[in-house]
Amino acid sequence: MELKNKSKGSVLEKQKAKVDKKSAIINSARKLFVQNGFGCTSMREIAKDANVNLAMVNYYFKSKETLFDIIYDEAFENMASQFDVKLLSGNSVIENITNFIESYTEGLIKNPEVPGFIFQEIYKNPDVVISRVKKSEVAQKFRNSFFSSIDKEMKEGKIRNIENPVGLLLNIVSMCAFPFIGKPLVEKVIGSEKSEFTKTMRARKKDITEIFKAYLSVK
Amino acid sequence: MELKNKSKGSVLEKQKAKVDKKSAIINSARKLFVQNGFGCTSMREIAKDANVNLAMVNYYFKSKETLFDIIYDEAFENMASQFDVKLLSGNSVIENITNFIESYTEGLIKNPEVPGFIFQEIYKNPDVVISRVKKSEVAQKFRNSFFSSIDKEMKEGKIRNIENPVGLLLNIVSMCAFPFIGKPLVEKVIGSEKSEFTKTMRARKKDITEIFKAYLSVK
DNA sequence: GTCTATAGCGGGATAGAC
């Protein structure tokens, strides 16, 4: 009779197993939390999806909240990493806007489920999102560059008069992010092709940039 | 000794109580479903909030799903009722867009929680939303009017060339609806004043209209 | 119609053997 042999491996094998299980849990948690939100995802589901014993999930991550926070943090990291030096190299309002739309859209294409995920949880804790954005150095630098370039070019008469620069930024973000929040819906409307969504979002970059170019150029 | 007297009223009183309880349940259900979504709202919470025995909720509404469907339907009705004849009276692209932004924004101001609510549940069942929009007669008529006016004015050279009219409509909807989906966030950013949000959203109507006027006029 | 009580399930978390 052969007995269960699972705990007979070397120390090295155990460590490897540890890493594998941890990341398997993370992967399943990400998938399920993003899909169904915090409230509609159970630890049992996560364990099953990760092919791991339920007790292991609590062993590695202490609680459901802890695990969720890791996934939520990760989502922000993924988006933030998209905003790099390129974003800060704009020398005019139009350049700033063009760079932003480019970076933001490509970030969303790489993480299409992130906005929906973040907004799903926004109602419970809006402050988490705000503090995250405030912490981001790139976001701060971009804001400063964006608003001061608007100020400057308005005085020079290069662009139209903008009464509410924050509103302008909100409008740009709206156009970029909205289709991703409503992705399941937009996909249905566009058609069944899988790659179609990405293609459409990529094409939108030009359109959105064009809209704001036209708007700003009217004096 | 005075006994409990609750079931001693006349038939008329009972009917009144029935209506009161029913609507109390509906009101609490709306509040909680909209706030927390289907998964994170319990029948116990609803009953407690409505000051009604738990069994009564099932007695009147059979199941949680049934109750939720009523609230979801209601949300669509509220938005749809906003799109009336005014919306269909546009004789040009600009008029159509102006009317749409006006109607849609005012509808959202009256039901600010609706977009967040609908989007919260979109991931589970996008088809529900699509079939609802397709059913709406006003929406269909507006679409036809909108697209044919674009076609006409493009040929006449009155507006710029629009390669993707659906995308244009998506952009308009994006700008109008996005701040409402992120309302808790936007409110924090704008400031603590309660009426400030509505004021800001109302002011945006002019800005958004202006953006598309500028965009369309560039040949 | 109204309530209490409870069936029956699934949730998060942990104790304790190995």
Place this chain on the structure above:
DNA sequence: GTCTATCCCGCTATAGAC
């Protein structure tokens, strides 16, 4: 580290007394 078994809780829904 790993697993089983279990605690204790809250959930939806309903049976059944009044």
